[in-house]
Ligand SMILES: *[C@@H]1O[C@H](CO)[C@@H](O)[C@H](O)[C@H]1NC(C)=O
Ligand SMILES: *[C@@H]1O[C@H](CO)[C@@H](O)[C@H](O)[C@H]1NC(C)=O
Ligand SMILES: *[C@@H]1O[C@H](CO)[C@@H](O)[C@H](O)[C@H]1NC(C)=O
C-alpha cells in the first residue's frame with residue numbers, strides 16, 4: 001500500500017454542505033419550459049445502468065443511457081439500499097466500479113465534435129455500493145492529462161468534476177485511474193456542446209476546470225441546471241451567512257432587459273446578497289490555493305430592487321486590494337458579468353471586496369459567481385498511426401481483459417501492458433516493443449502489426465497462431481520477432497490458412513525456415529533471456545506512480561463570506 005501523500009482532508013465546504021441538502025431535502029424542482037431548448041448537444045450517461053436501457057429523469061427532463069457501449073471493463077453495482085432514498089437523483093442508483101482485476105486504467109471513449117467547446121462532467125456518489133464502507137480516492141484523466149483527483153469523503157455526497165474543453169479531435173478518453181487508495185468507481189457522465197463558442201473565452205489557452213459555480217443568496221436547496229440553464233451548467237445554492245442579507249425578485253432577469261452571452265439562468269440571478277451592514281463592503285475570499293494554479297473568475301450582477309430616481313447602487317470590485325473593476329452599477333433586471341479575460345491569475349489567494357462608492361445610496365450586491373482553474377489537456381500522446389494500429393490489434397484478437405484502454409503510451413505510468421514506448425517526441429510517442437506472449441491469440445498474424453513502424457521487438461510466443469508468417473514482418477528494419485510455441489504457425493506465406501499439411505511446421509523448425517526464406521527478418525527463438533533482461537529495465541508501476549501523481553491539487557472548494 002502506498003503512503004498517502006495528501007493527508008489533509010478539506011473541511012466540509014459550503015458547496016458540499018448545500019449539496020448534501022439537495023440530495024436529502026425536498027426535491028421539487030419546478031422546470032419552466034422555455035422555447036429553443038433541446039438535448040441535441042447532450043450525451044447523458046448513467047454509469048452502471050443495465051446495458052441497453054435508458055430513461056428520462058423527470059426532475060430535469062434529461063435522458064440518460066447506459067454506459068455499456070462506451071467501456072469494456074468494470075463491474076456494475078447498485079448503491080446500498082440505505083442510500084437509495086427517494087430524493088436521490090435516479091442517475092446515482094448504479095455505479096460502475098473498477099476492482100483490481102479491471103486493471104489500474106479504465107477509460108470511456110466518447111465522440112466529441114472537433115473544434116467545438118464542450119462541457120464535460122463526471123459525477124461520483126459512493127453510496128456504499130460494495131458494502132465495504134471504504135471511501136476511495138482515485139485519479140480522473142481527460143485524454144492523457146490528470147484532470148483532477150476524486151476524493152470521496154462521505155458515502156452520501158455527490159462529488160462533481162467538470163471541465164470546459166475545446167475538442168482537438170473527434171474522440172476523447174475519460175480515464176479513471178486506480179492510485180492505490182481504494183476501488184475507483186463512477187456514477188454519471190454528462191457531455192454538452194456549448195453552442196456559443198465564445199462562452200467564457202473565445203481565445204482558448206487551456207481548458208477550464210470548474211472550481212465553483214454558486215447561485216448566491218439562494219433560498220432553495222436545489223441546484224439550478226437544465227432546463228433553466230440551456231447549457232446544463234450546475235449552479236449550487238449558497239444561502240445564508242451572518243455577514244450578508246438576502247434579497248430577491250420574482251421578475252425575470254435578462255429576458256427583455258438585456259441578457260449577455262453568459263446566459264446565467266434567471267432563477268440564479270433572481271436572488272442576491274448585500275452586506276448586513278449597508279455601510280460595509282461585501283467581502284469573500286478563496287484563501288490559500290496552489291499559487292501555481294491559474295484562476296479565472298466570473299461575477300454576475302443584476303439589480304433586482306427597483307431603485308428610486310434619487311437612489312443608486314454603484315460599487316468598485318477589488319481583488320487582493322487592487323481595483324479589478326470600477327464604478328459598476330448593475331442594470332435593473334439586466335445581466336452584467338465582470339470576468340477574467342485573457343491570462344488567468346495565479347496569486348495563491350483571492351480576496352474580493354465589493355465596496356460602494358461614496359455617493360451610492362445602496363450597498364453592493366452579488367447574484368452569482370464562477371471560478372475556474374486552467375489546465376492544459378493533452379488529448380493523446382502516442383503517434384496516431386501507432387495508436388490506431390494498437391486499437392486494431394486489440395479488436396482483431398478480442399483482447400479485453402487488459403489495461404489496453406485510452407492512449408497506449410501515456411500517461412507513462414499507465415502504459416498498456418506488454419508495450420514499451422519511445423518518448424523522445426512528447427506529442428508523438430512511438431511503440432518500440434510489443435509483447436503478446438501467452439495472450440491466447442488465435443488466427444493469423446494481423447497485418448496491423450506491420451503498421452508499428454518503430455517496432456524493435458515483437459513477442460508472439462506461446463499462442464495458437466495459425467497461417468503463415470507474413471512478409472510485412474520482414475519489411476520492418478531490425479525487428480526481433482519471437483514466435484516460439486505456436487505449434488500451428490507455418491513458415492511461409494504460402495500456407496495462410498494453416499490447412500496445407502506440408503506447410504505446417506512445428507515451432508522447433510520455424511526459426512530455420514523463416515531465416516532462410518525471409519532474408520532480413522531476424523527471428524529469435526528461445527533466446528528470451530537476453531531480451532527479458534533488456535526489457536526489464538522499465539521501472540515498476542508503483543514507483544513511478546507515486547512520483548507523478550499529485551501534479552494538481554485536489555479541488556478544495558473554500559469560499560468564505
Ligand atoms: C431508449 O430505449 C428505447 C427502447 O429500448 C429505444 O427505442 C430508444 O432509442 C432508446 N433511446 C436512447 C436515447 O438510446
Ligand atoms: C428619495 O426620495 C424620497 C422621496 O421622494 C425620500 O423619501 C427618500 O428618503 C430619498 N432617498 C434618498 C436616499 O435620498
Ligand atoms: C456620484 O458622483 C459622481 C462623481 O463623483 C457623479 O458622476 C455621479 O453622478 C454621482 N451619482 C449620484 C447618484 O449622485
Ligand SMILES: *[C@@H]1O[C@H](CO)[C@@H](O)[C@H](O)[C@H]1NC(C)=O
Nearest residue numbers: 435437457459528531532535
Ligand atoms: C514477454 O512477456 C513474457 C511474460 O509476460 C516474458 O516471459 C517474456 O520474456 C517477454 N518477452 C520479451 C521479449 O521480453
